[in-house]
Amino acid sequence: GCDDDTTLQIEVEGPVAEIDLNPNAICPGGSIELNLLDTADLVFWQFDFGDGNTGSNQWPTQHEYSPDFIPTTGSTVLTLVMFSEDSVCSAARTIDLIIEEVIADFARNDESSVLDSIHCFGIPDVFTNNSSPNANQFTWSFSFGDVYNSTEPPVQNLPVGNHTLELISESALGCRDTIVKRMEIFPLPEASVNGGVICQGESILLIADGGETYEWSPDIGLDDPNSPIVNASPQNTVNYTVLVTDTNDCSSS
Numbered sequence: 001g002c003d004d005d006t007t008l009q010i011e012v013e014g015p016v017a018e019i020d021l022n023p024n025a026i027c028p029g030g031s032i033e034l035n036l037l038d039t040a041d042l043v044f045w046q047f048d049f050g051d052g053n054t055g056s057n058q059w060p061t062q063h064e065y066s067p068d069f070i071p072t073t074g075s076t077v078l079t080l081v082m083f084s085e086d087s088v089c090s091a092a093r094t095i096d097l098i099i100e101e102v103i104a105d106f107a108r109n110d111e112s113s114v115l116d117s118i119h120c121f122g123i124p125d126v127f128t129n130n131s132s133p134n135a136n137q138f139t140w141s142f143s144f145g146d147v148y149n150s151t152e153p154p155v156q157n158l159p160v161g162n163h164t165l166e167l168i169s170e171s172a173l174g175c176r177d178t179i180v181k182r183m184e185i186f187p188l189p190e191a192s193v194n195g196g197v198i199c200q201g202e203s204i205l206l207i208a209d210g211g212e213t214y215e216w217s218p219d220i221g222l223d224d225p226n227s228p229i230v231n232a233s234p235q236n237t238v239n240y241t242v243l244v245t246d247t248n249d250c251s252s253s
Helices: none
Strands: 016-022 031-040 044-048 054-056 061-064 075-083 090-099 106-108 118-120 127-129 135-142 161-171 176-186 204-209 213-217 229-232 241-245
Touching: 016 075, 016 090, 031 075, 106 161, 106 176, 127 161, 204 213, 204 241
Parallel strands: 118 176
Antiparallel strands: 016 031, 031 061, 044 054, 044 075, 075 090, 106 127, 135 161, 161 176, 204 229, 213 241
Protein backbone atom coordinates (compact mmCIF):
# COMPACT_ATOMS: atom_id res chain seq x y z
CA GLY A 1 0.00 0.00 0.00
CA CYS A 2 3.00 2.32 -0.24
CA ASP A 3 3.35 4.76 -3.12
CA ASP A 4 5.47 7.70 -4.17
CA ASP A 5 5.57 10.27 -6.93
CA THR A 6 8.09 12.53 -8.59
CA THR A 7 8.04 15.45 -11.05
CA LEU A 8 9.85 15.44 -14.40
CA GLN A 9 10.36 18.74 -16.17
CA ILE A 10 10.54 18.69 -19.97
CA GLU A 11 12.08 21.76 -21.55
CA VAL A 12 11.09 22.49 -25.13
CA GLU A 13 13.65 24.57 -26.97
CA GLY A 14 13.41 26.57 -30.21
CA PRO A 15 14.23 27.70 -32.75
CA VAL A 16 11.26 30.04 -33.30
CA ALA A 17 10.73 32.80 -35.89
CA GLU A 18 8.09 34.10 -38.24
CA ILE A 19 8.69 35.42 -41.77
CA ASP A 20 7.91 39.03 -42.65
CA LEU A 21 7.74 39.33 -46.47
CA ASN A 22 7.56 42.70 -48.21
CA PRO A 23 5.98 42.92 -50.72
CA ASN A 24 4.00 39.70 -51.02
CA ALA A 25 3.40 40.16 -54.76
CA ILE A 26 5.87 41.27 -57.45
CA CYS A 27 6.28 41.42 -61.22
CA PRO A 28 8.84 39.20 -62.97
CA GLY A 29 12.27 40.62 -62.21
CA GLY A 30 11.06 42.25 -58.99
CA SER A 31 12.75 42.36 -55.58
CA ILE A 32 11.65 41.41 -52.07
CA GLU A 33 12.85 42.00 -48.51
CA LEU A 34 12.64 39.32 -45.84
CA ASN A 35 12.71 39.95 -42.12
CA LEU A 36 12.30 37.75 -39.06
CA LEU A 37 9.81 38.41 -36.28
CA ASP A 38 9.24 36.92 -32.79
CA THR A 39 12.53 35.03 -32.76
CA ALA A 40 13.68 32.73 -29.94
CA ASP A 41 16.60 30.32 -29.57
CA LEU A 42 17.61 31.09 -33.15
CA VAL A 43 21.30 30.72 -33.98
CA PHE A 44 21.46 29.81 -37.67
CA TRP A 45 18.93 30.14 -40.45
CA GLN A 46 18.68 29.91 -44.23
CA PHE A 47 16.18 31.32 -46.69
CA ASP A 48 15.19 29.38 -49.80
CA PHE A 49 13.82 32.01 -52.18
CA GLY A 50 11.90 29.47 -54.26
CA ASP A 51 13.87 30.11 -57.46
CA GLY A 52 16.87 27.90 -56.74
CA ASN A 53 18.75 30.55 -54.75
CA THR A 54 19.34 30.73 -51.00
CA GLY A 55 20.62 33.17 -48.40
CA SER A 56 21.92 32.55 -44.87
CA ASN A 57 22.19 34.30 -41.50
CA GLN A 58 21.23 37.79 -42.50
CA TRP A 59 18.15 39.78 -41.81
CA PRO A 60 16.72 41.81 -43.24
CA THR A 61 17.78 40.25 -46.51
CA GLN A 62 16.92 41.30 -50.06
CA HIS A 63 16.58 39.18 -53.14
CA GLU A 64 16.02 40.11 -56.78
CA TYR A 65 14.33 37.57 -59.05
CA SER A 66 15.29 37.00 -62.67
CA PRO A 67 12.80 38.38 -65.22
CA ASP A 68 12.79 34.89 -66.73
CA PHE A 69 11.62 33.25 -63.49
CA ILE A 70 7.84 33.01 -63.95
CA PRO A 71 6.19 30.12 -62.06
CA THR A 72 3.41 28.43 -64.01
CA THR A 73 1.23 28.52 -60.89
CA GLY A 74 1.66 32.28 -60.51
CA SER A 75 3.46 31.97 -57.17
CA THR A 76 6.47 30.40 -55.52
CA VAL A 77 7.06 29.17 -51.96
CA LEU A 78 9.72 30.79 -49.79
CA THR A 79 11.10 28.60 -47.01
CA LEU A 80 12.89 29.55 -43.80
CA VAL A 81 14.94 26.73 -42.22
CA MET A 82 16.05 27.47 -38.62
CA PHE A 83 18.48 25.84 -36.21
CA SER A 84 19.12 26.29 -32.52
CA GLU A 85 22.54 26.23 -30.90
CA ASP A 86 24.68 23.29 -32.06
CA SER A 87 21.84 22.50 -34.45
CA VAL A 88 20.13 20.49 -31.72
CA CYS A 89 16.71 21.56 -32.87
CA SER A 90 15.43 22.70 -36.24
CA ALA A 91 12.20 24.06 -37.66
CA ALA A 92 10.87 25.48 -40.91
CA ARG A 93 8.40 28.14 -41.98
CA THR A 94 6.99 28.83 -45.44
CA ILE A 95 5.27 31.75 -47.12
CA ASP A 96 3.89 32.25 -50.64
CA LEU A 97 5.16 34.96 -52.99
CA ILE A 98 2.96 35.94 -55.93
CA ILE A 99 4.83 36.61 -59.19
CA GLU A 100 2.34 38.18 -61.55
CA GLU A 101 2.94 37.89 -65.28
CA VAL A 102 1.07 40.10 -67.73
CA ILE A 103 0.87 38.99 -71.36
CA ALA A 104 0.02 41.58 -74.02
CA ASP A 105 -1.59 40.25 -77.17
CA PHE A 106 -4.04 41.35 -79.83
CA ALA A 107 -5.50 40.10 -83.09
CA ARG A 108 -5.48 42.02 -86.35
CA ASN A 109 -8.97 41.30 -87.66
CA ASP A 110 -9.38 37.51 -87.40
CA GLU A 111 -5.67 36.69 -87.85
CA SER A 112 -6.90 33.80 -89.98
CA SER A 113 -5.06 34.71 -93.19
CA VAL A 114 -2.34 37.02 -94.44
CA LEU A 115 -5.04 39.38 -95.72
CA ASP A 116 -5.85 40.28 -92.12
CA SER A 117 -2.57 42.19 -91.88
CA ILE A 118 -1.72 42.90 -95.55
CA HIS A 119 -4.53 44.23 -97.74
CA CYS A 120 -5.77 46.98 -100.00
CA PHE A 121 -6.73 50.47 -98.90
CA GLY A 122 -10.34 51.00 -97.88
CA ILE A 123 -10.87 47.80 -95.87
CA PRO A 124 -11.70 48.57 -92.21
CA ASP A 125 -9.39 46.98 -89.62
CA VAL A 126 -10.61 45.67 -86.26
CA PHE A 127 -8.10 45.07 -83.45
CA THR A 128 -9.16 42.71 -80.66
CA ASN A 129 -7.42 42.76 -77.28
CA ASN A 130 -6.37 39.25 -76.22
CA SER A 131 -4.17 40.25 -73.27
CA SER A 132 -4.13 38.21 -70.06
CA PRO A 133 -7.14 38.80 -67.76
CA ASN A 134 -5.05 40.47 -65.04
CA ALA A 135 -4.29 43.42 -67.33
CA ASN A 136 -6.61 46.38 -66.84
CA GLN A 137 -4.77 49.33 -68.41
CA PHE A 138 -3.94 49.53 -72.09
CA THR A 139 -2.10 51.89 -74.43
CA TRP A 140 -2.38 51.44 -78.21
CA SER A 141 0.14 53.38 -80.32
CA PHE A 142 0.05 53.53 -84.11
CA SER A 143 3.25 54.44 -85.96
CA PHE A 144 1.46 57.32 -87.72
CA GLY A 145 0.82 59.00 -84.35
CA ASP A 146 -2.61 57.96 -83.08
CA VAL A 147 -2.71 56.80 -79.43
CA TYR A 148 -5.66 55.24 -77.56
CA ASN A 149 -5.90 54.47 -73.85
CA SER A 150 -8.77 52.03 -74.06
CA THR A 151 -9.38 48.31 -74.00
CA GLU A 152 -9.50 48.34 -77.80
CA PRO A 153 -9.00 51.08 -80.38
CA PRO A 154 -11.84 52.15 -82.66
CA VAL A 155 -12.18 50.52 -86.06
CA GLN A 156 -9.42 51.85 -88.28
CA ASN A 157 -9.24 52.74 -91.96
CA LEU A 158 -5.46 52.76 -92.15
CA PRO A 159 -3.64 54.96 -94.67
CA VAL A 160 -1.53 53.45 -97.43
CA GLY A 161 1.90 52.27 -96.30
CA ASN A 162 3.67 50.11 -93.74
CA HIS A 163 2.54 50.61 -90.15
CA THR A 164 3.33 49.22 -86.71
CA LEU A 165 0.88 48.94 -83.84
CA GLU A 166 2.18 48.68 -80.27
CA LEU A 167 0.06 47.50 -77.34
CA ILE A 168 1.22 48.00 -73.75
CA SER A 169 -0.86 46.03 -71.23
CA GLU A 170 -0.51 46.72 -67.51
CA SER A 171 -1.99 45.21 -64.33
CA ALA A 172 -3.09 46.95 -61.13
CA LEU A 173 0.19 45.76 -59.56
CA GLY A 174 2.12 47.66 -62.23
CA CYS A 175 3.30 44.61 -64.19
CA ARG A 176 3.38 45.24 -67.92
CA ASP A 177 4.10 43.65 -71.26
CA THR A 178 4.46 45.03 -74.77
CA ILE A 179 3.71 43.55 -78.17
CA VAL A 180 4.23 45.09 -81.61
CA LYS A 181 2.60 43.91 -84.85
CA ARG A 182 2.75 45.19 -88.41
CA MET A 183 0.20 46.17 -91.02
CA GLU A 184 0.77 46.81 -94.72
CA ILE A 185 -1.83 48.70 -96.76
CA PHE A 186 -1.59 48.69 -100.56
CA PRO A 187 -2.81 51.65 -102.65
CA LEU A 188 -5.67 51.16 -105.06
CA PRO A 189 -4.72 51.19 -108.75
CA GLU A 190 -5.28 54.46 -110.58
CA ALA A 191 -7.53 53.41 -113.41
CA SER A 192 -7.73 55.56 -116.53
CA VAL A 193 -9.88 55.07 -119.62
CA ASN A 194 -10.78 57.05 -122.73
CA GLY A 195 -14.27 57.59 -124.12
CA GLY A 196 -15.88 59.30 -127.06
CA VAL A 197 -18.84 59.85 -129.32
CA ILE A 198 -19.61 57.73 -132.38
CA CYS A 199 -22.37 57.50 -134.93
CA GLN A 200 -24.68 54.51 -135.01
CA GLY A 201 -23.04 51.60 -136.75
CA GLU A 202 -19.55 52.85 -136.02
CA SER A 203 -17.05 51.49 -133.47
CA ILE A 204 -14.58 53.05 -131.05
CA LEU A 205 -11.40 51.80 -129.48
CA LEU A 206 -11.56 51.98 -125.67
CA ILE A 207 -8.24 51.87 -123.83
CA ALA A 208 -7.85 51.31 -120.09
CA ASP A 209 -4.64 51.55 -118.04
CA GLY A 210 -3.32 51.26 -114.49
CA GLY A 211 -3.68 47.58 -113.66
CA GLU A 212 -2.86 43.98 -114.41
CA THR A 213 -6.30 42.64 -115.30
CA TYR A 214 -9.41 44.35 -116.68
CA GLU A 215 -13.11 43.62 -116.65
CA TRP A 216 -15.49 45.76 -118.72
CA SER A 217 -19.19 45.96 -118.04
CA PRO A 218 -21.66 45.76 -119.54
CA ASP A 219 -20.08 43.61 -122.22
CA ILE A 220 -22.65 44.65 -124.85
CA GLY A 221 -20.93 45.44 -128.13
CA LEU A 222 -17.42 44.64 -126.87
CA ASP A 223 -15.07 42.31 -128.68
CA ASP A 224 -13.13 41.29 -125.52
CA PRO A 225 -14.47 42.50 -122.14
CA ASN A 226 -11.31 41.24 -120.36
CA SER A 227 -8.76 43.16 -122.39
CA PRO A 228 -7.26 46.59 -121.59
CA ILE A 229 -7.98 47.56 -125.21
CA VAL A 230 -11.46 46.77 -126.54
CA ASN A 231 -13.33 47.56 -129.71
CA ALA A 232 -16.82 48.83 -128.79
CA SER A 233 -19.69 48.79 -131.30
CA PRO A 234 -22.82 49.61 -129.27
CA GLN A 235 -26.14 50.14 -131.03
CA ASN A 236 -27.22 52.69 -128.41
CA THR A 237 -25.56 55.01 -125.92
CA VAL A 238 -23.77 52.95 -123.27
CA ASN A 239 -21.84 53.93 -120.15
CA TYR A 240 -19.03 51.40 -119.88
CA THR A 241 -17.23 50.71 -116.60
CA VAL A 242 -13.89 48.95 -116.35
CA LEU A 243 -12.72 47.25 -113.14
CA VAL A 244 -8.92 47.47 -112.96
CA THR A 245 -7.03 45.05 -110.69
CA ASP A 246 -3.29 45.29 -109.96
CA THR A 247 -0.65 42.74 -108.92
CA ASN A 248 -1.63 43.18 -105.23
CA ASP A 249 -5.18 42.12 -106.12
CA CYS A 250 -6.40 45.65 -105.36
CA SER A 251 -9.15 47.00 -107.60
CA SER A 252 -10.70 50.28 -108.63
CA SER A 253 -12.94 51.42 -111.46
